[in-house]
Amino acid sequence: MTRLSPHFTLEEMVASQTAARLGLDNTPPREMMATLKRTAQLLEEVRTLLGGRPVLVSSGYRSPAVNRAVGGAQNSAHMLGCAADFSCPSFGPPLEICRTIARSAIAFDQVIHEFRAWVHIAWAPSPRRMVLTIDAAGTRLGLS
Ligand SMILES: [Zn+2]
Numbered sequence: 001m002t003r004l005s006p007h008f009t010l011e012e013m014v015a016s017q018t019a020a021r022l023g024l025d026n027t028p029p030r031e032m033m034a035t036l037k038r039t040a041q042l043l044e045e046v047r048t049l050l051g052g053r054p055v056l057v058s059s060g061y062r063s064p065a066v067n068r069a070v071g072g073a074q075n076s077a078h079m080l081g082c083a084a085d086f087s088c089p090s091f092g093p094p095l096e097i098c099r100t101i102a103r104s105a106i107a108f109d110q111v112i113h114e115f116r117a118w119v120h121i122a123w124a125p126s127p128r129r130m131v132l133t134i135d136a137a138g139t140r141l142g143l144s
Helices: 009-014 017-024 030-049 064-069 092-105
Strands: 001-007 056-059 084-088 109-113 117-123 130-135 139-140
Touching: 001 009, 001 030, 009 030, 017 064, 030 084, 030 092, 030 117, 092 109, 092 117
Parallel strands: 109 130
Antiparallel strands: 056 084, 084 117, 109 117, 130 139
16 A cells, blocks of 8 residues: 555555446556645645545546546546545535635635535646536536
8 A cells, every 4th residue: 555645545546446347557657646645635634624534535546548438527637646536424515525625725726516426626736726516517617
């Protein structure tokens, strides 16, 4: 097991049911390790904000093939290793998590409330603190 931060491992950041099912390689390039550590750091900030409750990562790094297979955005931050999808059931529903992060001082680039089922968070060198909602109706600014 390779620890990226006190509570997050490389293994959970690259685990992909889709990759396993389709036999796709989801190994990040070696030079991405520093980026993945920064993503884990962002998740540590979120974990602390949520009262130290377990943050369950459902998707972190995605190789281009895995990103295509899951229908990810063409320029997805997941392919750069800068993004993670997660939930924190012991804190509350994804909408409540998004609101809490949006109100915090965390320097995120994007927080997206996705399909009312999970939270997407990404960082960038110049964080925009952009808050979006994506669901069957499309993509829009703000939380709903
Ligand atoms: Zn995502």
